[in-house]
Amino acid sequence: MEIANGQYRIQNIPIEDIVNEFGTPVYIYDADKIAHQFTTLKSAFSDANIRIKYAAKALTNPAILKVLKNLGSGMDAVSINEARLGLQAGFEASDILFTPNCVDFDEISEGIELGLTINIDNIAILEHFGNKYHSTVPIVIRLNPHIMAGGNNKISTGHVDSKFGISIYQLPHIMKIIKTYDLNVVGLHMHTGSDILDAEVFLQMAEILFSIASDFKDLEFIDFGSGFKVGYKEGDVTTNVFDLGIKLSKAFRDFCKDYGRELEMWFEPGKFLVSEAGILVTKTNVVKITPATAFVGVNSGLNHFVRPMMYDAFHDIINISNPNGVQRVYTIVGYICETDTFGSDRKLNEVREGDLIVMKNAGAYAFAMSSNYNSRTRPPEVLIYEGKAHLIRRREELDDITRTLVDFEPNSEGNT
Numbered sequence: 001m002e003i004a005n006g007q008y009r010i011q012n013i014p015i016e017d018i019v020n021e022f023g024t025p026v027y028i029y030d031a032d033k034i035a036h037q038f039t040t041l042k043s044a045f046s047d048a049n050i051r052i053k054y055a056a057k058a059l060t061n062p063a064i065l066k067v068l069k070n071l072g073s074g075m076d077a078v079s080i081n082e083a084r085l086g087l088q089a090g091f092e093a094s095d096i097l098f099t100p101n102c103v104d105f106d107e108i109s110e111g112i113e114l115g116l117t118i119n120i121d122n123i124a125i126l127e128h129f130g131n132k133y134h135s136t137v138p139i140v141i142r143l144n145p146h147i148m149a150g151g152n153n154k155i156s157t158g159h160v161d162s163k164f165g166i167s168i169y170q171l172p173h174i175m176k177i178i179k180t181y182d183l184n185v186v187g188l189h190m191h192t193g194s195d196i197l198d199a200e201v202f203l204q205m206a207e208i209l210f211s212i213a214s215d216f217k218d219l220e221f222i223d224f225g226s227g228f229k230v231g232y233k234e235g236d237v238t239t240n241v242f243d244l245g246i247k248l249s250k251a252f253r254d255f256c257k258d259y260g261r262e263l264e265m266w267f268e269p270g271k272f273l274v275s276e277a278g279i280l281v282t283k284t285n286v287v288k289i290t291p292a293t294a295f296v297g298v299n300s301g302l303n304h305f306v307r308p309m310m311y312d313a314f315h316d317i318i319n320i321s322n323p324n325g326v327q328r329v330y331t332i333v334g335y336i337c338e339t340d341t342f343g344s345d346r347k348l349n350e351v352r353e354g355d356l357i358v359m360k361n362a363g364a365y366a367f368a369m370s371s372n373y374n375s376r377t378r379p380p381e382v383l384i385y386e387g388k389a390h391l392i393r394r395r396e397e398l399d400d401i402t403r404t405l406v407d408f409e410p411n412s413e414g415n416t
């Protein structure tokens with residue numbers, strides 16, 4: 001999103017025009033930004049044999065999946081339905097890494113039938129898998145390195161209390177199972193959580209993986225997961241992918257030399273690829289002045305965009321309808337009957353009823369986490385691709401909410 005001649009635009013299309021066509025609230029995604037992020041990551045690791053597996057849970061619309069596939073990405077799926085959406089979007093089954101956790105074994109079997117690359121994150125599942133498939137199906141093992149990473153516990157998955165991955169301290173047990181069932185391990189995987197601040201955490205994790213990897217003779221790749229941090233506001237520390245690229249590529253090359261073979265280096269970013277590409281455009285319903293606060297009430301809420309409430313995530317919020325207005329301090333809230341505060345005490349250009357309020361960085365974990373709470377419908381999604389706005393999901397209607405209901409009539413004589 002850029003501002004030109006007092007108008008906010010994406011790929012030169014005024015956001016007001018998009019809103020006039022599709023209404024508010026609306027999610028808008030910029031395909032150029034996604035491509036830019038993808039290319040940035042590729043070039044930061046141009047010294048390594050890098051493969052990017054987009055973590056589809058961040059933003060699952062098939063149009064986005066197709067854009068990423070076109071760029072050369074693979075996909076990381078955390079549920080069988082996500083994997084199916086990936087297949088429908090045109091990904092090869094083998095290009096989809098299936099990384100579920102705490103699922104019924106049947107779901108893993110389905111993934112195997114579909115031909116997905118299976119990532120196993122639990123000893124019991126590994127044994128179950130061994131019993132059923134032996135070496136007939138290659139597998140990836142998700143390890144937990146017990147590195148404390150990420151901004152807070154909700155997004156950190158590598159700490160000792162985490163439910164994700166098999167503890168590296170269980171390695172002897174893993175090796176026994178692999179040997180007993182003659183398992184074919186083609187990849188090792190770690191994902192320590194979102195919002196890793198610096199290259200050191202990755203390097204630490206890499207050293208652990210490398211020391212373990214030498215015990216596995218048939219590896220084709222090592223998957224370093226994700227956790228690239230993007231900027232949410234001015235001055236935020238972000239992952240310097242170029243610094244990381246140089247340091248990790250070198251460590252990886254040294255490892256491959258020792259290992260005796262060139263392996264692929266995998267990443268599975270979600271946020272890094274799509275967060276900054278997305279915005280949520282809302283309309284101001286009311287400006288409500290209370291003794292303590294000036295509230296801006298918009299036509300959206302935690303039903304559409306829960307990150308600020310769920311993770312205390314900071315999202316930049318701007319008034320795009322009054323770029324030259326004086327700045328005032330507002331608290332921006334939603335219309336849900338809950339405390340659904342998007343941002344407290346923010347400086348915005350003076351807000352009037354009807355003004356368009358934009359939440360930035362709303363590409364990742366935004367629409368994907370939306371709900372019908374308060375029986376409200378979900379907004380449409382619009383993709384700006386090659387200078388044109390494409391509706392990639394229409395706005396929901398009441399029918400979309402009632403479709404799954406089954407008729408029921410209570411006893412007309414009243415409860416007995």
Ligand SMILES: *Cc1c(COP(=O)(O)O)cnc(C)c1O
Pocket residue numbers: 055057058076078099191193194195225226227228268269270271272364
């Ligand atoms: C969620 C997830 C990712 C993506 O994390 P981001 O912080 O969005 O980059 C990658 N790998 C796995 C296994 C995940 O669960």
